Amino acid sequence: MSIQTGGLLKISTIPLSEIRRPIAPVLDLQKIDAMVSTLKGLPEASKTCTKEEAAAMDSQLPPIDVLCVRDQGKTYYFAFGGCHRFQAYDRISQESGSEVQVRCKLIPATRSQLSLYVGSSLDDMFD
Template sequence: MSIQTGGLLRVSHIPLSQIRRPIAPVLDYQKIDAMVSTLKGTPQASKTCTLEDATAMNSELPPIDVLCVRDQGETYYFAFGGCHRFQAYDRIRDQTGEEVQVRCKLIPATKSQLKLYVGSSIDDMFP
């Protein structure tokens, strides 16, 4: 749970392919392996999650905070955290060949708010 979405109860499911990740992640592959295992129904502990906590997740990962920006009638999704969860969802998609729905807590944002995260590269993110 994050400070931004701790009070949000609604969890949305957004296709992985629709969520943009403008910042490259730094990854711990053992943690990703544990998350993939949890998504497949076989909980596994990692450095940051005990087996008891992984078991309590019931084959789900915590929702990822996603900025939701509306521009010219279109909706765009951007995520800056949840790197390991995204990689776990991506690996599941690669293994199954099917689109994966990511559990998200959506944070409404404007283009000017998004610019605080990405600077001038925002011009390349919208048609």
């Protein structure tokens, strides 16, 4: 849970392909393996989660905070955290051959708020 979404109870699902990730992640592959196992219903421990905690997740990962920006009638989704969860969802999608829905907590944002994260590359973030 994050400070930004700690009070948000609504969890939405967004197709993995619709969420833009403008910052390259730094990854721990063992952590991703453990998350994939959790999604498959076979919980494993990782550096940040015990096997018991993973089992209590009931084959789900915590939702990812996603900024939701409306621009010229279109909705764009941006995520800056949740790197390992995204990689786990991506691996499940590749293994199954179908689009995966990502559990998210949506944070409404404007273009100017998004610019705080991406700076001068803001215009590159939109089609």
